[in-house]
Amino acid sequence: MFNAKSLLLALLLAAPLACKPPFNPKTYPSADKLYQVALVEYKARRYDNAAKAFEQLTLDLSARDPRLPLAYYYLAQSQARNGENLLAAGTYNRLIDAFPQDSLVDDAFYLSGLAYEKEWRKPQLDPTYGKNAQTAFESLIGSFPDSPFGPAAKKELDRLDEWFAEKDYDTGYLYLKRKAFDSGIIYFKDVIRLHPNAKKTRDAYLRLLESYKAIRYTEDARELCDVMRKTYANDREVLKQCGPAPATPTPTPTPPPTPPPAT
Numbered sequence: 001m002f003n004a005k006s007l008l009l010a011l012l013l014a015a016p017l018a019c020k021p022p023f024n025p026k027t028y029p030s031a032d033k034l035y036q037v038a039l040v041e042y043k044a045r046r047y048d049n050a051a052k053a054f055e056q057l058t059l060d061l062s063a064r065d066p067r068l069p070l071a072y073y074y075l076a077q078s079q080a081r082n083g084e085n086l087l088a089a090g091t092y093n094r095l096i097d098a099f100p101q102d103s104l105v106d107d108a109f110y111l112s113g114l115a116y117e118k119e120w121r122k123p124q125l126d127p128t129y130g131k132n133a134q135t136a137f138e139s140l141i142g143s144f145p146d147s148p149f150g151p152a153a154k155k156e157l158d159r160l161d162e163w164f165a166e167k168d169y170d171t172g173y174l175y176l177k178r179k180a181f182d183s184g185i186i187y188f189k190d191v192i193r194l195h196p197n198a199k200k201t202r203d204a205y206l207r208l209l210e211s212y213k214a215i216r217y218t219e220d221a222r223e224l225c226d227v228m229r230k231t232y233a234n235d236r237e238v239l240k241q242c243g244p245a246p247a248t249p250t251p252t253p254t255p256p257p258t259p260p261p262a263t
Helices: 002-019 031-043 047-060 067-081 085-098 105-119 128-143 150-177 181-194 200-214 218-231 236-242
Strands: none
Touching (some): 031 047, 067 105, 085 105, 105 128, 218 236
8 A cells, every 4th residue: 555655646746747848949939038048947957958949049049149159159058068069069169150259259269179178088099079179279379369268278288289199109109019110110200299298208209219229220229319318318218228428539639730841
């Protein structure tokens, strides 16, 4: 009896929810009313409903309506809160393309970069989304040098640089282990050339030296060690692999010229 009463009570409580129709933005009589409802849904953290409402508003509001850029912005925000990062990045880009002079554009550049970056979850994965994030952050810094998002964008670029360096290094290391030295050398050189400040760059130098030694590129190894000693002057591993710098030979003093014989 107790179980039956509990089940009946649960059904009665769930009935109003089951009867509630799904949110439909097209049922609202005007864009003004829908905009108000969309903001209410967003502030209530009902992001699915908010996304539907703001998506509809991007179609219903006129191109000159000052709320249209905000509709794109809140649509992207709702998509991001729902974990739909690629959709959010695309919506931010729609805002940028449609309203390049709007005050929300620097926000959109930064937030689209974050959305793309979240989709590149590991350095080992395809870096396409990381490249998209890099482009967004660089566009923000280049187009809006005084933006309050600038310092944060620079930090994200540094983080991406570390990931790009790690990906190239791992690829080069894989070739090195397979004794495909020439292919590995290409990737190690890319780490050194493209990511000079990354943490993996020092390791790339060491693996490049290892590759040169393996294929007996003696002159290349010697020149690389000259660079490594200057770049990592106090690094024990560098000194171990390269040894101390060769002593500079003392130049032989030039004797003074012999005076001409007296006449």
